[in-house]
Amino acid sequence: MATELLLGLTFFLLLLLFPFAAPAREVPLSSCSAQIEAVSEKRNSSGxxxxxxHPRSPCSPAADLRNLPFSEVLHHESRRVASLSHRLQRGATAATATTAAVSVPLTQGTALGVGNYIARIGLGTPAKFASVIVDTGSSLSWVQCSPCKMSCHKQRDPIFNPAASSTYRPLPCSATECSELQSATLNPSACSRSATCIYEATYGDSSFSLGYLSKDKLSFSGSGALAGFTFGCGEDNEGLFGETAGIVGLAKNKLSLLSQIAPVYGNSFSYCLPTSSGVGFVSFGGYRSSEFSFTPMATSSLDKTLYFLKLTGITVARKSLAVSESVYAGTPTIIDSGTVITRLPEAAYAALSKAVVAAIGGKRPRAPPYSILDTCYRGIVAGLPVPEVELVFAGGATVRLSARNVMIDVKGGTTCLAFAAAGGVAIIGNRQQQTFKVVYDVGSQKIGFAANGCG
Incomplete structure (x- = not known):
């Protein structure tokens, strides 16, 4: 694979093609700036x-996904979940393999999907801002780079031109960062004829990015910046990236943004994932621990980059489901920013669905299943008597979900329970995380939750 990658890239780099870039769209700041200012006051961080x-927000600086049928969102999400399950299955195989086992070429990389949240970053000197996907399931950050001599997907902002940045530099194959690509992307690195490190990031939905591992200055909202940020400068990028410039990875890996910021700002980050009508944030640096209810960050040999935790119980209308802790413990559980619908162990999901249906009773007519969602009603969330649901984690951390965290409007006149049965991995999805502040304190190995973090 590395040889084919090298030959293909070398051949195309001989061609002088012009980059494709979609016209930049200005965000309607007049209608969104007030929300941005309000949420900045809730961060409680000096970092x-x-x-x-939200990917379907009118304030989003990326592609407008509001007209994308929710069935399509669920279709792409199913591929993301399958990719995550595949990663954990590979981890289980690796953990039980003998030292004499031969290595098998990777055929599937990290997860993606269209449920990821969007941010704007500045890259280079002078800084050029562009929209990117923010993903806790990805390690390597990358953006599309001109001259895009192979292929670039459509993006809203001008494509980053490394030649126009005075602080840009490609990394040689001898760089330590190049040797970290295997763990960050699940793909081996390659080396160009000029000894420049080549990365390949592949995703479960067949999207991919291929280019040069590089360093440049990264600028944040406000006046903050990180010099010498390691990222991929993509020369061949194809897939469903919502017309963003690329991805910022927040997984637990040496090449992730978190790890690169940690020496200065500490090994933790927090975020608030907003609803489609609000604005949220991701923040690096200190946080007020007194605001949060914490659960230990679990470790797993299945995958060292994902964020594991232990769900121990669920209550509906203040009554605990009759599900033993062994049911929850039997399926590895992660918290993920890019998966919309929470996946629960099958027995737990069945009990939750039954309890919610019993609580609602015959007050609203049922609707047919919608894609993977099988507990549906006619109407909208706002008009449904949804019972209070609580997720209980190890250590006693409890997340009390509102009606809009429990149900989701899927199409005109239909709303469904925003949970589904898990396959190989249980996932706390972003629908349940919306409006909560969630802190990932990797240094202290704990995850915290606080209500009312954003709109």
Whole structure:
């Protein structure tokens, strides 16, 4: 694979093609600036931060996904979940393999999907700002780079030109960062004829990015910046990236943005994922621990980059589901910013669905299943008597969900329970995280939750 990658890239770099860039769209700041200012006051952090937008928000600086049928969102999400399950299955295989086992070429990389939140970053000197996907399931950050001599997907902002930045430099194959690509992307690195490190990031939905591992200055919202930020400068990028410039990875890996910021701002970050009508943030640096209810950050040999935790119980209308802790413990559980619908162990999901249906009773007519969602009603969330649901984690951390965290409007006149049965991995999805401040304190190995973090 590395040889084919090298030959293909070398051949195309001989061609002098012009880059393709979609016209930049200005965000309607007049209608969104007030929300951005309001949420900045809730961060309670003096560190670096980025403003976050829901992918279907009118304030989002990326592609407008409001007209994308929710069935399409769920379709792409199913591929993301399958990719995450595949990663954990590979981890289980690796953990039980003998030292004499041969290595098998990777055929599937990290997860993606269209449920990820959007932020704007500045890259280079002078800084050129562009919209990117923010993803806790990805390690390597990358953006599309001109001259895009192979292929670039459509993006809203001008494509980053490394030749126009006085602080840009490609990394040689001898760089330590180049050797970290295997763990960051699940793909081996390659080396160009000029000894420049080549990365390949592949995703579960067949999207990919291929280019040069590089360093440049990264600028954040406000006046913060990080010099010498390691990222991929993509010369061949294809897939469904919502017309963003690329991805910022927040997983637990040496090449992730978190790890690169940690020496200065500490090994933690927090975010608030907003609803489609609000604005949120991701913040690096200190946080007020007194605001949060904490659960230990679990470790797993299945994957060292994802964020594991232990769900121990669920209550509906203040009554605990009759599900033993062993049911929850039997399926690895992660918290993920890019998965919309929470996946629960099958027995737990069945009990939750039954309890919610019993609580609602015959007050609203049922609707047919919608894609993977099988507990649906006619009407909208706002008009449904949804019971209070609480997620209980190890250590006693409890997340009390509002009606809009429990249900989701999927199409005109239909709303469904925003949970589904898990396959190989249980996932706390972003629908349940919306409006909560969530802190990932990797240094202290804990995850915290606080209500009312954003709109």
């Amino acid at each position: 670096l931060y980025l403003t976050l937008h």
